[in-house]
Amino acid sequence: xxxxxxDLCGLHAQVMSSAELTLWARVDGLQVGDLANALxxxxxxxxxxxxxxxxxxxxxxxxxxxxxxLRTYAHFRRESWARHxxxxxxxxxxxxxxxxxxxxxxxxxxxxxAIAVRRRTRSKRYDAALLHxxxxxxxxxxxxxxxxxxxxxxxxxxxTNPHSWLGIQTDGPEPEEARRHVVRRFLAGxxxxxxxxxxxxxxxxxxxxxxxxxxxxxDEVVMLDVEGTHAWVLAEDEKAxxxxxxxxxxxxxxxxxxxVIGSTKHSDRLMPGGFRDxxxxxxxxxxxxxxxxxxxxxxxxHATTTKRVxxxxxxxxxxxxxxxxxxxxxxxxxAAFLGRPLSxxxxx
Numbered sequence: 230x231x232x233x234x235x236d237l238c239g240l241h242a243q244v245m246s247s248a249e250l251t252l253w254a255r256v257d258g259l260q261v262g263d264l265a266n267a268l269x270x271x272x273x274x275x276x277x278x279x280x281x282x283x284x285x286x287x288x289x290x291x292x293x294x295x296x297x298x299l300r301t302y303a304h305f306r307r308e309s310w311a312r313h314x315x316x317x318x319x320x321x322x323x324x325x326x327x328x329x330x331x332x333x334x335x336x337x338x339x340x341x342x343a344i345a346v347r348r349r350t351r352s353k354r355y356d357a358a359l360l361h362x363x364x365x366x367x368x369x370x371x372x373x374x375x376x377x378x379x380x381x382x383x384x385x386x387x388x389t390n391p392h393s394w395l396g397i398q399t400d401g402p403e404p405e406e407a408r409r410h411v412v413r414r415f416l417a418g419x420x421x422x423x424x425x426x427x428x429x430x431x432x433x434x435x436x437x438x439x440x441x442x443x444x445x446x447x448d449e450v451v452m453l454d455v456e457g458t459h460a461w462v463l464a465e466d467e468k469a470x471x472x473x474x475x476x477x478x479x480x481x482x483x484x485x486x487x488x489v490i491g492s493t494k495h496s497d498r499l500m501p502g503g504f505r506d507x508x509x510x511x512x513x514x515x516x517x518x519x520x521x522x523x524x525x526x527x528x529x530x531h532a533t534t535t536k537r538v539x540x541x542x543x544x545x546x547x548x549x550x551x552x553x554x555x556x557x558x559x560x561x562x563x564a565a566f567l568g569r570p571l572s573x574x575x576x577x
Contacts, residue, residue: 230256230263231273231288236418238411239285239295241485242276243513248286250483253566261566269380272395276378278364278371281432289395296374296391297401298411302433305369314358314366324355324366329375332390336379339367342388374401412442413449413463419491421453421460421470426494458495479555480520481529481542481563489515489525499525501546519544521552529556531563538564539572547577 233255234240240248249264268274268286275292279285279299287295304310311318324346331337331345343359358365367388370376379389391397401407415427422430428439443450443461451464453471462470482488489496489508497505507528508516519527519542527544540560544552557573564571 230259230267234274234286235288235291237487238414238418239279239287241487241490242284242286244485247483247485250563251486253563254480254482254486259566261568275391275395277376277391278368280430282364282368292374292377292391292395293397293399293401294407294410295401296372297404297407299372300374300404301408302369302372304433305372314361315354316358316366321369324350325370325373325375328359328366328370329373329390329392332376332388332393334390334393336387336389338382338385338387342367409442409445412439413446415491416443416450416461416463417466420462420466421455422462422491423458423460423494426492427461429494430491456498475522477551477555478520478522479552479559481540481556481559482518482520484517485515486518488520489518496525499523501526504545507545519552519556521548521555526552531560533567533569536569537572538567538569539574540564541574541576543576553577 230252233252237251240251242248245264249261252264253259264274264286268276273289274286275289276284276286279287279295306318306321308318311321316324327346327349328342331342331349335345337345339360343356346355346359347353355366359367361367367376374392375390376388377391377394379387379394381387402410411431412427415430416422419426419430424436424440424443427443428434428436431439434442449464450461451467453460453462453467492499493509496508497503500508501524504525508518508525510516516528517530518525519529526546526548527542529540529542531538531540538560540563542556542560553575556575560573561571
């Protein structure tokens, strides 16, 4: 499980049930509750705001490395960004340090955190930004390695300091080197990938700056032509990519799955027609998909009751019998994972 999280460069965790199913799709023998246990009991995973300001689950042992890379995020230090949240860029570092100090050894709700910062700074001016539902000033603290999620108190989210929560004793590599390693890791998992795809995934670099980071890897990377698009791959993977052949695989991938998120820029080339809006929906929602030989051939959904798991698959185009059979096998595997009988519907 932890190897998968590492290879995927983290699990997208806007919806925790989707993060769990992202693992279910890849880890044999995973049990319901294994993810929660790793996150809150074993503390081998950690939840924080990371790439693109989106919630992710990352390997706890790799937190220093990710924190170093995320320190290269600089947009929140712009005066215009800081002013939007009622602070100045010159006080941002002091505020982030204060957040880390009050969270060290503590597990605080948003409200409790705002009160603690108010007492420490003797000012109410940061309250609104600390209570902002989309993260506000909490995201920069996460980027700087000063904040991660703690177990919730009922419906109330709580935060803590990863240094005390995870027992971190060492710092990560130098930030620029960490960012190069992030790009290397992304290409290992998602390459061949264009410069634009890497830039979109990381979310804090222009394409031109992203290409400079990629090229700084030197002989470790090579550029390929993928149907007219220049794309990068690790040199050690070039032969495997060139010799790869389609396989008869059918997978049901959950919403926000890393495979789909990692292919956002070229996902329309993986579909049989104009179905992109059914996968990449409004407000950033990403649908569960039917993947056939790596292509996105439909969407699906499931509902769980006390009596059954109802899975409905909606292919975009007519599929051969082996695809339907494979999808039903995947649905049966999901039902077994959730511990319910299966109800399967193929809406061709």
